[in-house]
Amino acid sequence: MPDNDPADISTNTTGSDVTDPQSMTIIAWSGDLDKLWPTLILSSTGAATGMNVTVFFTFWGLFPLVRDDVRITGYDAMTKALAGMNPPGMKKAKLSRMNMGGAGRWMMRKVAKKNNLLPPEDLLEICQDMGVNLWPCQMTMDLLGIKPEQMIGGLGTPVGAATALQSMSKSQINLFI
Amino acid sequence: MTDVRKTVDTKGMSCPMPVLMTAKGMKDLAVGEVMLVEATDAGSRSDIPAWATQTGNEIVESAEDGNVLKFYIRKK
Numbered sequence A: 001m002p003d004n005d006p007a008d009i010s011t012n013t014t015g016s017d018v019t020d021p022q023s024m025t026i027i028a029w030s031g032d033l034d035k036l037w038p039t040l041i042l043s044s045t046g047a048a049t050g051m052n053v054t055v056f057f058t059f060w061g062l063f064p065l066v067r068d069d070v071r072i073t074g075y076d077a078m079t080k081a082l083a084g085m086n087p088p089g090m091k092k093a094k095l096s097r098m099n100m101g102g103a104g105r106w107m108m109r110k111v112a113k114k115n116n117l118l119p120p121e122d123l124l125e126i127c128q129d130m131g132v133n134l135w136p137c138q139m140t141m142d143l144l145g146i147k148p149e150q151m152i153g154g155l156g157t158p159v160g161a162a163t164a165l166q167s168m169s170k171s172q173i174n175l176f177i
Numbered sequence B: 001m002t003d004v005r006k007t008v009d010t011k012g013m014s015c016p017m018p019v020l021m022t023a024k025g026m027k028d029l030a031v032g033e034v035m036l037v038e039a040t041d042a043g044s045r046s047d048i049p050a051w052a053t054q055t056g057n058e059i060v061e062s063a064e065d066g067n068v069l070k071f072y073i074r075k076k
Helices: A031-050 A057-065 A077-085 A100-114 A120-129 A138-144 A161-169 B017-026 B046-056
Strands: A023-028 A052-055 A133-136 A171-174 B004-009 B034-039 B058-065 B068-074
Touching: A023 A031, A023 A161, A031 A052, A031 A120, A031 A171, A031 B017, A052 A057, A052 A161, A057 A133, A057 A138, A077 A138, A120 A133, A120 A138, A133 A161, A133 B004, B004 B017, B017 B034, B017 B046, B017 B068, B034 B046, B046 B058, B046 B068
Parallel strands: A023 A052, A023 A171, A052 A133, B004 B034
Antiparallel strands: B034 B068, B058 B068
16 A cells, blocks of 8 residues: 555554654634634644644734724724724634624534534634644734734734745645635 | 553544543653543544554554444553
8 A cells, every 4th residue: 555545544654754843834814713613623633743833824814813802903994994894803703604694603603512612712722722833924913903912812923924934844734724 | 451541531522622632631641551532523533543643652452332432542
C-alpha cells in the first residue's frame, strides 16, 4: 500500500514524521458561525495533537473577536454602517447559508447544544487554554475601525501579512476558512 | 487486562471533545501507563487512533461495549 493512500488515515503508523514538529496556520477570513466552528475545532484538535497552531483573523473574521457587549465598531458613517449590517461579537455571528434573519443561527446553536457540540465561544476559550496563537490582522483593525479595547482578551499582538506568511511558510497545514 | 491508571469518560460528547479530553488526560500519566478512553461519538472510532498515531502513543486494545467505544492507550 502506498504511503499516501487516502484511505489509510487511521492505520498509518509507519511515518518517521510522527515525532517531527508540526505546525498549522489557519487564515480565518469569513467570521461566519458555520466557519468559526470548523476553524476552532481544527485549532483545538491540532493543539491537542501537539501541533503549534496559529489562527490569523482578517476581514470579516475579525468581527467575532469583538466583545459581545460592544454594539458597534467603526470610525465614520461607512464603517459604522458596515458593523451595523454585520454585528460584531461571536454570539452574533451569522450562518453563511440559511441564516434567515437569525432564525437559522438560533436553530444551529440549538441543534449543536442538543448534540453536545460546544459553542464557538467555549471552543475559543479552550484554544486559548491550549496555547493556540490568535492573531488579529492589524490592517483590518485600522480599515474597519476595530479598536484593541473593543476586542476580547487573550489575543496575540495584531500583526500583518508578512507575519502571517512567515507562519504559513513554516506550517505543514495551511487553511483559508 | 493491563492496569488502567485512569479512565476518561467522553460519553455523550461530540467532536472535538473526546480527543481534547484524551490529550488532557494523557498529561497526568507517566510513560508506560495505560489510560482508558470511553466514547459514544462514532467519529472517535477513527479520531482516537489518528490522535494516538499523531502523538506517538500506543493503542494497546480497543473494544466496543454496546454503543460505547473503548480505547486503552499506553503513554509512550
